[in-house]
Amino acid sequence: MKHGEIDNILASEEELVPSSGFLGAVMHRVEEEASAPPPIPFPWKRALPGIVLALAVLAWGTVTLVRYALEAGSGFTMSLPDMHLAAPVARPVEQAAWVVGALIISAASWLLSRRLAGGRG
Amino acid sequence: MRAPDETANADLADVDRVLGGDVRAFEGIVRRWQGPLVNMAWRYCRDRGRAEELAQEAFVRAWRGLGSWRREATFSTWLFALAANVYRNDLKRFPAVTVPIDEAPEPAELPAHDAELHERRRNEALRRAVLALPLRYREPVVLYYFHEMDVGAAASTLRLPEGTVKARLARARGLLRKRFPHLDEGHATQAVGNLTERKEA
Numbered sequence: 590m591k592h593g594e595i596d597n598i599l600a601s602e603e604e605l606v607p608s609s610g611f612l613g614a615v616m617h618r619v620e621e622e623a624s625a626p627p628p629i630p631f632p633w634k635r636a637l638p639g640i641v642l643a644l645a646v647l648a649w650g651t652v653t654l655v656r657y658a659l660e661a662g663s664g665f666t667m668s669l670p671d672m673h674l675a676a677p678v679a680r681p682v683e684q685a686a687w688v689v690g691a692l693i694i695s696a697a698s699w700l701l702s703r704r705l706a707g708g709r710g
Numbered sequence: 711m712r713a714p715d716e717t718a719n720a721d722l723a724d725v726d727r728v729l730g731g732d733v734r735a736f737e738g739i740v741r742r743w744q745g746p747l748v749n750m751a752w753r754y755c756r757d758r759g760r761a762e763e764l765a766q767e768a769f770v771r772a773w774r775g776l777g778s779w780r781r782e783a784t785f786s787t788w789l790f791a792l793a794a795n796v797y798r799n800d801l802k803r804f805p806a807v808t809v810p811i812d813e814a815p816e817p818a819e820l821p822a823h824d825a826e827l828h829e830r831r832r833n834e835a836l837r838r839a840v841l842a843l844p845l846r847y848r849e850p851v852v853l854y855y856f857h858e859m860d861v862g863a864a865a866s867t868l869r870l871p872e873g874t875v876k877a878r879l880a881r882a883r884g885l886l887r888k889r890f891p892h893l894d895e896g897h898a899t900q901a902v903g904n905l906t907e908r909k910e911a
Contacts (some may be wrong), residue, residue: 595886598833599840599855607748612761615740615769623733672878 650688657685717742721785728776743786744769747793753852754797755806756841764800768793783866790867794853798845803813806896832890839889840882847882850875 661682719737727735747768751761772792779788840851850864854875857863861879865872 594881594891595836595883597806597860598836599851600859601833602749602753602837604745605743605749605752605758606760607765608762611744611748611766612740615744615766616734618735618766618770619773622773627790680728706832 642658650692654685654688654692657688662683717786718784723779725776725779725785728773737787740769742790746786746791749851750790750793750856751797753856754801755873756838757806760806764797765793766795767800771796772858785861787866790863790870794849794867798849802845817851836886836890839886843882843885847885850878870898 721744722737724735728739742763747765748761751764751768752758755761768789772789775792779785811868840848843851849868850870853864853867856860857867861872863873865875868875
């Protein structure tokens with residue numbers, strides 16, 4: 590079977606012989622890693638209260654956000670024809686906006702840190 | 711040279727010993743595969759020093775991840791796929807020095823007495839032009855010839871369907887022929903056809 594010339598050239602590459610120290614260098618690195626102390630495990634016991642607290646705050650924030658959003662929504666539908674209700678509605682809306690802003694900033698900083706870390710983790 | 715079965719059995723035995731805590735058993739794996747891994751890295755970057763560094767990194771990653779080899783495929787298939795991943799990621803971060811394929815020089819015709827020199831220069835220019843191909847076409851070419859023109863092996867290393875690898879190879883050959891029009895005169899169509907013929911044979 591005749592081969593194309595591109596085939597012939599690219600298939601006929603000379604074999605490279607690894608340098609004499611290659612095997613030793615690889616084994617040195619492997620043994621170094623094998624003898625290194627195991628990585629310190631994540632201190633789940635110590636971190637657990639903090640994680641629970643953070644989750645509780647997040648849950649509370651979500652509930653508050655939803656509540657304010659619902660209040661604001663109902664306030665708007667009722668207040669649109671009547672301008673007198675605008676003042677009581679303004680406060681929950683403002684608070685909800687703060688919560689939404691904080692969530693957006695958190696998400697942005699998380700995305701930025703992932704991007705800086707090369708998308709790992 | 712060992713028979714494939716013998717090599718596979720030796721790999722299996724060494725992996726079991728390493729997983730059982732015998733670090734020195736990894737030396738057998740490195741001895742058997744250092745040549746292929748360094749040569750594969752060389753085809754990715756055409757820089758001897760960097761090829762050895764990349765191969766070393768691939769071996770260290772293999773050592774760390776030995777436990778994740780599921781033994782569904784041969785050890786070499788797993789090792790080549792892991793190495794290709796290491797080389798690809800490293801070259802994405804620090805690309806090999808190349809020129810765009812349109813600027814890859816094609817040596818001019820030389821007098822007959824310089825024919826051998828001319829042929830060498832032309833062959834080297836073509837090999838370097840492979841590095842100038844876009845990554846999606848470059849890798850199938852590198853691995854297809856590394857695996858002695860076995861589309862299936864190249865596809866396993868790339869973890870891509872064989873059809874995709876064949877299509878990318880054909881496209882890559884088209885780009886190379888366009889850049890080196892005098893190279894494949896008379897064989898241009900056949901070269902692409904050979905890919906399927908060889909597989910069917």
